[in-house]
Amino acid sequence: MSDFTDTALAAASRMRGLFAETPLQRNAHLSAKYGAEIWLKREDLTPVRSYKIRGAFNAIRKVRAADPAQELFVCASAGNHAQGVAFCCQHFGVRAVIFMPVTTPQQKIDKTRIFGGDAIEIRLVGDYFDDTLASAQAYCAETGGHFLAPFDDEDVIEGQASVAVEILSQLPDVPDLVVLPVGGGGLASGVVKYMATEAPAVDFRFVEPAGGASLAAALSAREPVSLPQVDSFVDGAAVARIGARPFEILKAVDPAKVLAGDENRICTTMLDMLNVEGIVLEPAGALAVDALKDISDQIAGKTVVCVTSGGNFDFERLPEVKERAQKYRGLKKYLILRMPQRPGALKDFLGMLGPEDDIARFEYLKKSARNFGSVLIGLETTQPENFPRLFARMNEAGFTFRDITNDETLSALVV
Known part of the structure; x- marks a missing residue:
């Protein structure tokens, strides 16, 4: 047993004076879907609805033990x-x-x-x-004052390792695979370091948001590097630079085991977990479950633990999550339509919509010429194949349009 193992065990034990260990739950829905034993380590059920309480507790505890006057x-x-x-x-x-x-x-x-x-x-x-x-x-x-870093701190990493302590004590057998979300790397490095001595046969997959892939960038450069820009949607894991201390532990990770979670696809997982399981996850909390889609061909018959790292979701963001999910599934499009300025033109366009198509937004932007006007149209449908059929009808009728659904620059300006 290593010194780190001893300190992680001690940290986990002392946390019981603050909160009970979080549940490790077998999920029947996901297990049936992937033909595997899928377990969820429910860090979204701590008193603050995330694993961050662990590192904060351990860091403050150790600082106070060393210097009671602090x-x-x-x-x-x-x-x-x-x-x-x-x-x-x-x-x-x-x-x-x-x-x-x-x-x-x-x-x-x-x-x-x-x-x-x-x-x-x-x-x-x-x-x-x-x-x-x-x-x-x-x-x-x-x-x-004593600065409490969110992840680049040895005491914080040690505290987050208590997640691994609990997983091994709660499962009847050692898991085949643990799927970990990665932001600054505190959780991932703590779990990996503990498992290295206590369950060395465990395999890992690491998943970070595609718009904040700091671990992948660091592995490529062989050192932590700062990303030039970050998509902040997965705010609990969208970190521009992985911590130096976590990277020291993770630097030997096989880059092929680091996955990038598409921000829009993560929204589909959030909605599935909410609607099917009644589990509220924030974007970062859904990363590990979402990654199962990328490794579905690798996990059949295996025991897999996904760490659901947080459930601090503001429901005012739900409309954005639903829209992102629709766009990923191909059920929503935004078009700039060149609309003829003549009586009956709008009626002609509406007549091309199918029985499953619906207009979610309609806004005149400006008249680009005397006889035409630019219109922003948001369209929703029930099957993605409905859009190619609609576009074919529009082309045949001579309507000029541009699909801006995935044009981030233009969408940011007009949608």
Whole structure:
């Protein structure tokens, strides 16, 4: 047994004074779908609905053990890390100053305040996270506070490893495969390091959002690198640069085992889990389950554990999730249509729609010429094959149009 194993076991044991171990549940629906034994490690069911409470608890505990006089902790976060820190500071009776971007949704601010109560102060600083982080670190230097990093910290990694401790204690046998979401790498590196000594036969798949594939980039460069841009939709895992300490543990990972989750496809998984299972997952929390679609030919008959890392989903985002899912499934399109400015032209267009087609949006943009006008049209249907048939009818009737569904630049301007 390694020193890391000892400390991870100790961390898991001490957490029981704060919250019970999260369930490891066999999912009958997914097991039948993939012909495998699919188990979900429900980190969305911690007191703060994410695994981040583990790393925060362990880091604060160890700092306090080494220096009981340290009573001020500082972090920068717009989400789950902030909530975990707030909850743990309330538990330990210490103070925290939590820096959040000015653009943080009010729901996340309110939840963090509820968890921390009088133990925390929230400061809204900066439009972008880099500005928020710089302010938090500067405040630490001025006040002597202890900065709680969300993932690039040995104590945090050790705390996240408690997920692996619980998996091995809860399953009747060692799993064949564990599917892990990756953002900054704290969870993945902790689980991998613990399993390396306690269950070395376990295989892994790592899944990160396609718009924030920092682990894949680091493996390619053989060192952590900063992505030039990040799609923030999967906000719990969309990290521009994987942590240096997590990468030291993950640098030997086979790049073929690192998967990129399409942001729109993740939405289909979120809706399936909600509608079929009644399980609410945030985008990052759905990453591991979504990745099963990419490895379906590799898992038949195997025991697979997917870590559902978080369930902090703001239902005000549900319309966006539904639309992204429709677009991925080919059930929704946005067109720019050149509409003739003559009586009956709109009626002619409407007559081409099939019985399963529906107009979700119709907006005149401008008249591009005296006899024509540009119209933004959002169309929904029930079967993806309905669109080619509709487009064929439109072409035959002489309507000029452009499908802008996957044109991110143009869609951002007009949709």
